[in-house]
Amino acid sequence: MTQPLPALLCFGEVLTDMIIQPDGRWLSRPGGAPWNVARILAGWGLPAAFAGAISRDCFGEALLAASAEAGLDLRYIQPVDASPLLAMVYSTQPPQYFFVGDHSADLHFDAANLPPGWPQAARWALFGGISLARPPLAGHLLAQARQLKAAGVRLAYDPNFRVAMDARYDAMLRQMVALADVVKVSDEDLAGLFRHHDQAAALATLQQWNPQALILYTCGAAGAQLWAGTQRLQLAPPPVAVVDTVGAGDASMAGLLASLWQAPQAALAQHLAAAVASGSAACGVAGAAVPLRSAVDALCQRLLPQVAVMA
Known part of the structure; x- marks a missing residue:
């Protein structure tokens, strides 16, 4: 029996994080923001897939194994030569990194080869991550987003700011915001993308570009806000014994998508x-x-009564 295609x-991108250890x-x-979101959704039993390309070597094999372990639909992952x-995460305190990937496998993703x-x-x-700052892949994904939007598929966009997203990324940012039904940004994303620290002005600009979009704005320990037209809600996070904050933003995106998928009529x-x-x-x-x-x-049940309407 053929497995149903995921919704x-x-x-x-899915990539390999190489993290320096204290002993050198x-x-x-395995890493990559879109892949992390897909892995969380699949881990919760939802019909999710990550669509991207990986290398045919030990790194690609590890990514494929991690994807299989997560329950992702492997028909959407394309091994290429x-x-x-x-x-390369050469410092963790504070995080400092650079990417190695000239002409690498991720750039060779082809939607025509999907099932x-x-x-x-x-x-x-969902679209986002560094893939939208890496031509020619960025252009292919933007075209794919437009086609899906025209077909009635709902779009989520998480830019997930990285240093490669300089002024050359501005046009992509505006086009993806205009297409998206949901936009997720953090305080750090806004500072990097807009190159200033007026968070309110940056959020207002996003809303101006797409007044119909649902905007999730995360602020770390300060919690999060949800903007929907003139409605603005805020919620502080619960007390949590923090082990680390790695992947917290991706988990927030996954949580929002799961909620919108499973309870689209919810408040x-x-x-x-x-x-x-x-x-x-x-x-x-x-x-x-x-x-x-x-x-x-x-x-979620504990937090729901604490959601407040912003003045």
Whole structure:
């Protein structure tokens, strides 16, 4: 029996994080923001896939194995004969990194090679990460987003700011915001993308570009806001024994998408509580792990009465 095609798709990059250790050794870990979101959704039992290309070598094999372990639909991952994409994290306090990936595998993703009928099965598609700052892949993904939007698929966009997103990224930012049904940004994203620290002005600009978009604005320990037209909600995070904050933003995005997918008619407060609960739960586990769905649901119920309307 043929496995049904997934409804929740995450497009972009999956890569290998090479993280320097105190003794000078390098530790490799699978990473990439869109892949992390897909992995969390699949780990919660939702019909999710990551769509992207990987190398045919030891790095690609590890990424494919991690994807299979996460329950992702491997028909959407394309092994190609090209070098791997690596993120060299040469400092963790504070985080400092650079990417190694000239002409690497991720750039060779081709939507034409996805399973037949995949656009008809799609209901939500996430775009973001460094993939949208890496030509020619960036242009291909923008075109794909436009086609899916025209077909009635709902779009989510998480820019996930990185240093490669300089002034050359401005046009992509504006075009993706205009297309998206959901935009997720952090305070750090806004400072990097707009190159100033007037967060309110940056958020107002996003809303001006797309007044209909739902905007999730995360502020770390200060919690999060959800903007929907003239409605603005805010929620502080619960007390959590923080192990680390790696992957918290991706978990927030996954929590919001899962809520919108499973309870599309729910109140905005429910969606915001789900996003904050997911990000908070991710802080209680080491690395970019999948937070337990039971822990997320319990946190969400605790947080829901605390959602406040912004003045």
